[in-house]
Amino acid sequence: QKEVEQNSGPLSVPEGAIASLNCTYSDRVSQSFFWYRQYSGKSPELIMSIYSNGDKEDGRFTAQLNKASQYVSLLIRDSQPSDSATYLCAVNRDDKIIFGKGTRLHILP
Amino acid sequence: NAGVTQTPKFRILKIGQSMTLQCTQDMNHNYMYWYRQDPGMGLKLIYYSVGAGITDKGEVPNGYNVSRSTTEDFPLRLELAAPSQTSVYFCASSPIGGANYGYTFGSGTRLTVV
Numbered sequence: 581q582k583e584v585e586q587n588s589g590p591l592s593v594p595e596g597a598i599a600s601l602n603c604t605y606s607d608r609v610s611q612s613f614f615w616y617r618q619y620s621g622k623s624p625e626l627i628m629s630i631y632s633n634g635d636k637e638d639g640r641f642t643a644q645l646n647k648a649s650q651y652v653s654l655l656i657r658d659s660q661p662s663d664s665a666t667y668l669c670a671v672n673r674d675d676k677i678i679f680g681k682g683t684r685l686h687i688l689p
Numbered sequence: 690n691a692g693v694t695q696t697p698k699f700r701i702l703k704i705g706q707s708m709t710l711q712c713t714q715d716m717n718h719n720y721m722y723w724y725r726q727d728p729g730m731g732l733k734l735i736y737y738s739v740g741a742g743i744t745d746k747g748e749v750p751n752g753y754n755v756s757r758s759t760t761e762d763f764p765l766r767l768e769l770a771a772p773s774q775t776s777v778y779f780c781a782s783s784p785i786g787g788a789n790y791g792y793t794f795g796s797g798t799r800l801t802v803v
Contacts, residue, residue, distance in 0.1 A: 588729065612789045623779055623794040624732070668731065672788040675720060675739055676747065681731035 583607060584680035586669050592686045599656040601683050603669030606650065612672040613645055615654045618682065619665045628654060659687045691715050695780050695795035702770040702802045710765040710798050712780030720783045721763040722792065723747075723755065725776040732779065738763055770802045 586603045593599040601615075612631055616624035628643040630636045630652070636643045642655040652671075656663055666682040696711045714721065719740045724732040724747075734747030738757040752774060754766040763782075767774060777799050781792035 612791075614791050623797050624792075625794070626791040629791050670791075675788055676722070676734055676737060677788045677792060678734075679724075679732040681729065 582680075583673075583678045584669055584671055586667075586680040586683045588681055589684040590686050591683055592688055593659050594688050595659055595661060597659055599659045599663065599685055599687070601654040601656075601667050601669075601685065603652045603654075603680055604650055605652065605669075605671045605678075607671065607673055607678075608647075608650065610671040610673060613643070613652045614670040614672075614677065615641075615643060615652075616668040616670060616679075617665045618668060624668055656685075661687050661689055663687050693780055693782055693793050693795035695778075695798050697798060698796065699799050700801070702767070702800065704770060704772065704802060706770050707766070707768050708770070708800075710767070710778055710780075710800075712763045712765065712795060713761050714763075714780075714782040714793070715761065716782060716784070716793065717760060718782035718784050718793075719760065720785075720788070721757065722781045722783075723753075723763070723765045724779045724781065725749065726779060726797075727776050735765065735778075767800075772802050774800065775802045776800060 615628040618624045630643040630645045640657045644653045668682045669680040693714045722737040723735040736755040738744045780795040
């Protein structure tokens with residue numbers, strides 16, 4: 581089983597709708613969970629971090645964590661064309677971060 | 690503030706050549722990392738360092754070497770370049786607390802080996 585698994589997409593969402601991105605992880609001892617956004621040809625940019633079960637909201641972004649199910653999700657409300665990118669789910673292990681392969685999100689104008 | 694600076698941005702190498710990818714950070718971060726990213730394959734850890742003088746292997750270290758003589762610099766050395774090393778290379782850093790708070794990434798180096 582891969583350490584961090586994501587659906588590669590592409591996920592197509594109409595502008596103004598909610599985009600839902602999902603991720604599962606295998607290491608139960610992971611304590612920190614991240615979502616990075618990566619535009620084509622650019623470096624990853626940290627957009628959300630979450631450390632405890634439940635929801636964490638930041639503007640249009642909400643991260644959700646369920647440690648019992650080893651599941652992390654990212655919701656993007658009122659999706660904009662500028663949200664079109666690849667979203668990388670990541671978890672920490674010791675002093676390192678393990679990344680999923682990413683989900684490509686396409687916002688349809 | 691510069692953050693994490695990588696040079697060069699692009700490079701074409703011939704098979705068997707060597708080169709050093711430079712990475713410098715000005716945030717006084719203890720932890721530094723090198724990842725490679727192949728299309729559709731996510732980021733894979735090559736080497737990392739938890740402080741000056743300390744380095745350790747990641748998931749895909751073969752064909753690479755690193756050194757960490759100062760807090761600021763973490764160069765990645767490719768010896769005897771091979772086509773399999775064609776990739777985009779990212780350097781990243783994080784403060785004390787390591788990976789718990791996420792990374793700051795450099796802008797990347799796109800390397801092609803022909």
